[in-house]
Amino acid sequence: MQKTMTISAKKTTWHDYKKHSTLFIMAMPLFLYFFIFHYGPIYGLLIAFKEYYPLKGIWASDWVGFEHFKTMFQGIYFIPVLKNTLINSLYNLIFGFPAPIILAILLNEVSNRRFKKVIQTVTYFPHFISWVVLAGIVYEMLSPSRGPINILLTMLGFEPIFFVADVKWFRTVLVGSNIWKEIGWGSIIYLAAITNIDPTLYEVAKIDGASRLQRIFYITLPGIANVVIIMLIFAVGKIINDNFDQIFNLMNNRVMEVADVISTYTYREGIKEMNYGYATAVGLFKNTISFTLVMGANWLAKKMGQETLF
Amino acid sequence: MKQRNNMKKGISLVLVIALLMSLSACGKTTEKNPAEQTQAETKTETNQVQTEQQKPTPKEDPVVIQIVTSAQPDPDAKVIKAVEEKYNVKFNWDWVVDGKKFNEVMGVKLSSGEMPDFVMLPDSGDINKYIKQGLAAEITPEMQAKIPTYFKVVEKYDENKNMWVDAKRKGKLYGLKPISSQGAYPTVLIWRTDWLKNVGINEIPKTLEDFEKAMYAFKEKDPDKDGQPNTYGLSETGFDAVFGAFGAIPLKTLGKGRQVLFITKNEQGELAFACTRPEMKEALAKLQQYYKDGIIDPEFVTGENKGGYWATSHAFINGRIGVTGKVLPTHWNPPYDKDSQGGAVYQEMLAANPNAKFGETFDIGTAITGPHGKAGLHKWGAVNSNIGVFTTKCVQDERKTNAILQLIEDTFTDYDFYLLLTKGIEGIHYTKNAEGKLVRNAKDFPKDNDLRKEGVYLLELLQQPEFRKQALPDYYEFIEKYNGPGYADEMYPKTESYSKNISALERLTVDTYMSIITGEKPVEYFDEFVDLFYKNGGTAIEQEMNTQVKENLGQ
C-alpha cells in the first residue's frame, strides 16, 4: 500500500485552501452538517453544571458547578458500578471483538457460494431482535429446570447450573449472548474489507505451497489489518460504555453485584427522577473518558506504525 | 469544458443539499407555538362550531385545549365532537406522550417552550419540580368550588387520610388526584385447590401456620400426582403473603422489575420506610427457612412471568408452584355471563390447562394471618401517584380552565356523559344486553387502543369510581367478595434527599433481602442493614419527608 507523497509546505495556508477548493467544497455539506447539528447544540453540556428545569431553560437554571459530579462520585455504589462497567467491557473486548473477525475469515474460506450466503444471512438475524425478546429466550434456554442447555448437562451427569442467577456465570452469559446477537452483523465490515484483498496474492501463495492456515495468517489478516485497527481503536473508546438494553433485560436481583452498571444505576436516578443535570453529568463523565481512551489508543497505534484515526 | 461541467455538477449537488435543508424552513403547517394558537386558530376553527344545533345568537369561537394523552384519536371521532360541541372547545392532540418515555419527552418539549393545558403526570413526587419551574398552577378555591362532586366522591376513598400530601404546597392545592377504584381492593392469592385436595387440605389456608403446611405439602407430597419432584410451594409473588403476615409489605418485588421501596406509617404516625421495620426481620427469617427447605421455587429471581401480559404467572399456570399473588381478583374471574370472557389471566390458565375449572382446580384466597395477628396483601391503592395538573398557561385563559373544570364536574355528576367518555356511543362501541349490562363491541374494537382512536377514554380526565361501579356491576361484585386485609402505600412527597439517595437504598435493600433469603447472609445481618440504610440517606429522607408533609399541608 504505497502512498505517493506530495511535497507540501509545512504550514498550510489560504493558498492551499484555494488550491484544493474543489475538495473543500465536496466536504462542505459534511462540515456544515456537523457544525449546525453537533456544535450548534453543544452548549447543552452546560446542563451538567446546572440545576436544570426544562421550563426555565438552560440559561436561567441555577449554576451548581460540580455538584452533580460530586453526587455521582460519592454514591456508595459508584465504584462497584464503574468496576462492573469496565470489567464487562474488557470481557467483551477480549472475546467479543475477535468473534466477528473470525466469522468473516471462516466465511471467506468457504467455496460453496450458497452455503456462504445462507450462513451469512442467518447469522445476522439476531441483530434485529430486541433484547426484550432475546432476554426471554436466553432465560428459557438457560433455565435450570427446563432449558435445553441444562437438560444436556444433566444427561451428561452434571448438576444443572442457574447461569443467569449465578454471579460466577453472569458475565459469561452477557458476553456470550452479546456475541450471539452481534457476530453476524459485526462481520459485515470485515467481509467488505476482505473483498479488497488482491486475489492473486492467494494464488501466488498457493503455488508457493502455503497451507490454508498460513494463507489466513499471512494474507487475509494483514489484508484487513487496517480495518481491524480502526475498529479496535473505536472499541477501546467504548470501554466505559455499557449495553443498557442488554443488561437491563438480563439482570436480576441475584447478580446485581456483577450486573449493575453505570447506565442501569443512573437509569434509576437520572431521567426517571427528572434529574437532567445529573444524567448529563454522568454522560459527560463517560464521554470524557471515552474520548481520552480513543486518543490514547490512536496514539499507541501510531507509535506502532499502524493506520490511525488521524 | 468537461472539467467545468463536472465542477458545476459537483457544486450543484452541494447546492441541492443546501436547498433541501432550507426547504424545511417553509411549508410546515402544523407546527405553531401553542401560545399563539388561541388567537391564530380562531379564524380557522369557525367552521368547527356546531352546525347541527341551531344557535340564534352569534357565539364565541371555540377555545383550543391541549391535553396530554397516550394516544392520538381521530380528531373527527364522534365522541370527541360531542364533547367539543358541549363545551364549545376544540381539542388539539399534538401532545401525545408515551407512558414509558414520559419524563424524557415531556422535558424535551417543555424545554422548547411548548406547554399543554392539562396533563396527568405519572409521579406526584415530581410536583415540587413542576411547581418550581412554573408548570403546575395553583388550583384556587374558586376553581375547586367548580368541581364539588369530584371532591365529595374522591375523599371517600382517602383511606389513609393523606391523599393530598403530595399535591399541596404550603396549603395550596396544585393537582387533582385520580382514583383507581379497583386499587381500593387488595391483591389476592390464587391457590391450586386441586393440589390442596390431593395433599389432604380441604380449605384454603387462612393463617401462616396453615400456609406453611400447604407449602411444604406442595413440595413434598407430589400434589400434581405425576411422580416427579417438580413442584414448589411459592415463588416471588407469594412473598407478599409472608411479609404481610408480619405487618408490612416492604418493596414492590424481588423478581424482575422496577424496584420501589414502600412507605408506611410508623408507630408515631410518621412516614417511614417499610423495609427496615423489625417485623421484616422475622418475615425474612421465615423466607430463609423456606428457601433452605426448598419450598420456594429456586428460579424465583427470574420471575414467575416470562413475558406477555405482566400479570400472568407462567410458573403457576404451568403447574410449577401452588400459590401466586400480586394480582386482582378480576384478573382471575370466571366469565360473569355468556357474553364475557373471564379475567385476562383466567383465560391464560385455561389456555394452558383446558380442563381446569374455577373453584375446583384453582380458587382465590385472601391474606393469611401471622403469629402476631397481622395480615394483609398489597393494595395498589385507590389513590396512586398520578396527579392531574392545570398548567400556568391554561389558567391564564378563564374559558379554558372553566371548560376543563366543567368537563370534570360533569363526568362526576352525569352518568350518561360518563358512559360516553369511558365506553363510547351505545350501538357503536357497546351494546346493552338483556340484563341491561354493557357489552363491549369486541369485534370492531378488540383493543383498548382501538377505542382510544375513537376518542374513548381520552377525555376521562379523572376517574369516577362510583360510576365505574355502576357501569361494571359484575366486576365490582366479584372483586368485593375478596376484599380482605390489605396494605396501601402512603402518599409521600419526593424531596431532595429522596432523589439523591433512593437508588442506592433500593439496591441496598434488594441486595440485603436477597442475600438473607438465599442464606448467603444470616438473619442477624438485618440489623446491620438497618444501620447502613439509615446512615446512607434513610434518616435524611424520612425526616425531610415528614417535614415536607407538614409544610405542604400548610401546618
Place this chain on the structure above:
Amino acid sequence: MRIKKSRENIIFDIIVYGILLGMGIMTIVPFLQVITISLSPQEELAKYGMHILPQKITWAGYERVLSYGPIWRAYLNTIIRTVSGTALSIMVLILGAYALSKPYFPHRKFWTLIIVFTMYFSGGLIPRYILVNNVLKMGNTLFALIIPGLASGFNLIIMRNFFSNISLSYEEAAKIDGANHFQILRHVYLPLSKPIIATVSLWVGVGHWNEWFDSMLYIRDENKQVLQFVLRKLILEGTSVEEEMAAGTQIFVNSDTMKMAALILSMIPVLMIYPFLQKHFVQGLKLGGVKE
C-alpha cells in the same frame, strides 16, 4: 505432495464448515422462536418451553397486525424515510470521505478531529430538539428524521479509510488525463469501493428503518409516524402494571402471537435487502494500467 495437500484441505474444510454450521444453527434459534410464536395460538404460548417449531398454526396474529389501520401508512413513511435518508447520508458521506482521504487536504487532522470529537461529546437531546423544532422549524416534517442524524463520525472514518487505501497513483494517472475530483471520485473510487459503500448504506439504512424515538419526539401527526413507532405501541400494551393501575381500563388478553407477528413484519423488508447487497461484496475491480 498433492495428496497430502488435499487431505489437509478436506480436514480444514470440515472444520470450517462445521463451525459455520454450528454458528448458523445457534443464531437461527431466536429467529425460529419469534416466527413460531407469531404463528402459535394462545394454548401453545401459555405453556413453558422453547418454541422452535410451531405445533399448531394460527394466522390470527398477522391478521391483527395487518388490519391495524395505521400500519400501511407507517410502512410507507418508513420506506420514504429510509430511502431518502440513506441516499442523502451516503452522498454527503462519500463526498466528505473522499475529500478527507487525501493526505494533502488542508488541515486534514484538524478537520477530522473536530468530527471525531462530536462522536463523544454531544449537547444532548434538549438543545437538539430546540434547534430542530424551534430554530429550524423542521418539526413534524421528514427533515427532522433524516437531517439531524445525517452523518456519524464513525461512518465517515470507516469510509475515509477505505478511500485512503486506494492507491493515489490512480488519481495521478487520472489527473494526467485531465480529470477533476468529481470525475476521479466517480470513475475511480466508487467502482473500487462498492463493498464499503454497500456496508455503510446497510448500516445507515437499517438505522433509519429501526428508528422510532425521533419520530416520537418530532412528529405530531399520527399519519406521519414511522413503522417502529406504531408497532411499539402495539407491542407494549399490557406489559406495564403501572399503566394498568393508572388507566383503570379493562384489559384484554395480550397476544404474544400478535407481537411477534409485528416484529416479523417489521424485519422482513430489511432481511430481504441483504441478499441484494451481497452481490456488491465481490472483489474490487482492477483498473489496470497503473504501476505500483
